[in-house]
Amino acid sequence: MDVAAALLASGVQDSEPSFALFAQSLDPHWVEQALRATGTATIRRRKLPAEYVVWLVIGMAMLRDRSIAEVVRHLDLVMPVPTGERQHVSGGAVVQARDRLGPEPLAWLFHASAAVWASASADEYRWCGLAILGVDGSTLCVPDSPENDAHFGRAGTSRGEAAAAYPQLRLVTLMVLRSHLLVDAAFGPYSDSELSLAQRLWPRLPERSLVIVDRGFANYENFQRLADPAHQRYWLTRAKQGQRMAALRVIRKLGSGDTLVELRPSRCTRRLHPSLPETLTVRAIQYQRKGFKPQTLLTSLLDAVAFPAAEIIALYHERWELELAYDEVKTHTLEREEASLRCRNPQRVSQELWGLTLAYNLVRLTMADVARRAGVLPNQISYRHTLHFVRAFWISAWLASPGVLPKRLQSLYNELPLLVLPPRRNRAYPRAVKIKMSNYPRKRPRSQTNGVN
Structure with a gap:
């Protein structure tokens, strides 16, 4: 019903x-x-x-x-x-x-309901027979109490202060990108990395699915773990800024800007995970949008006929639906409280x-x-x-x-x-704000300041 x-x-x-x-x-x-x-x-x-x-x-x-x-x-x-x-x-x-x-x-109820709702939604909006999912992380501030401070901890600041004003928790979610329904979530203290929290979410990836991840999750271990062609589980990400295509061994050219390449783990990764294979074959797709720098996508979707490069490029930008979902939670649901x-x-x-x-x-x-x-x-x-x-x-x-x-x-x-929203315009938002900070002095814990009546 x-x-x-x-x-x-x-x-x-x-x-x-x-x-x-x-x-x-x-x-x-x-x-x-x-x-x-x-x-x-x-x-x-x-x-x-x-x-x-x-x-x-x-x-x-x-x-x-x-x-x-x-x-x-x-x-x-x-x-x-x-x-x-x-x-x-x-x-x-x-x-x-x-x-x-x-x-x-509440956790049990979330997982039970999400298993039904998100699964049905993913089936309804498939691409090339695959459910389109996304994983990304964010942080949420919690009230400034001794208990929260001790458990969650605080972020550092860029202005020389010892720590941020509020304790924060770190959150990573798995979401159906085309409906924004959450499949699963993992959270913990601020000191927990997004990579470690995401380890709890990878087992929830269903068969016949493609997970689009932020390049912060792009590492050799995850590439190996998330690729499961036998169960049609695939991944897609953007190459990290320092990852030069010239350093990758080209196995086969599939088309213009579309190649199969060979990845090798770093020495550190090899030392930490000796069971990983020596090499991994992935697909690299290079493209450039007008007015933007050239970009490279990496994916385990190796079949160029079943998964055309042009469609993969368009699909990658649906990753931003997860960013929009975090905005919906923070700005509109929680009303952007401190x-x-x-x-x-x-x-x-x-x-x-x-x-x-x-x-x-x-x-x-x-x-x-x-x-x-x-x-x-x-x-x-x-x-x-x-x-x-x-x-x-x-x-x-x-x-x-x-x-x-x-x-x-x-x-x-x-x-x-x-x-119903009008069609989205092509827009670019620089990571900048008009008001950087308040001119008032910082309110410190248990300090007494002169107020205004």
Whole structure:
């Protein structure tokens, strides 16, 4: 059942909390299984049951501009008393309920739902019979608390300061590039490298797939690990800036700027990984776009007939869909706060992050439904407007009587043309900002400064 059908079907019920209007897109049985699989299901019926806390954590990401207390209220997440009246739940009770739940059920739920949603989406938008996936990393700031500082650590700065203003976690995601649905995610302290975090994601690559990776992941070990022609698993990346084509041994020329070349591991790689083969055959495709420097793509797609060079060049630029996805999360979902996440404790940060990935996928699932109705691709739908659409409906579901919700939903779907984006223009963005920094002095931990009344 798609999201719209689920919402319309559930709109006739008058005894469910408002979040249940979305519960059919996130199968309630998954929530139950997540609680049982992680040992967090309880018999005792509390004011804030575990299954409601799951929706609270998702709602915290979806309704970023609301306090946690408001999210509880908007989603009607407190069990009623026998008289039918809703009970009040204190902030301390919410914290205790979240701590009882922990991050594990949210992680389990994300992986279970992503396995279904992302797999179906990848099948829907294949290229040459292959699912098109991408891997890249980013960082998120967390609140400046002693616990977060000790666990996640901080980045250094380029201005001579000892460390950055906020602790940061490092995040690497595996995504279906043509729908932006997340397949998997791995995160850890800032000191964890993207390469080490990505090791957790490589086993999730399905058969008959092509993973497009940033050149930071381009190394001999990954080239060998990700290439699996027997199961039709392939990779594509851009050569590193210092990797000269003249230094590569050409095996065979396939066409203009299209050759099979031989790679050899460095001495360091050979010493660390003695089991790696002596050589690896890859395909090198050279091209130059007007106004840009010449570029070289490296790939394990060796068949020039099945995988034409011109199509591979065009396909590589879909890697930027992952950069856009990080922008959707940071700028629009988290609204570019200084501290991206809310929680001051590492366990709650982990829980919140899994809730964020679930919320993002729910919005993206709605966008896929909108795209089908509008007859366009999911990346032609506005994430920002869809997020506002979902937020508005969640809040209106709390305020409106159940009987009018199907009509309200239908009126929202009548505005679908507003969500369709115009064709993308060819644009280039220099890595520069207009405002570099604030003129105010830096606020240091536990320091007292003179303020202005």
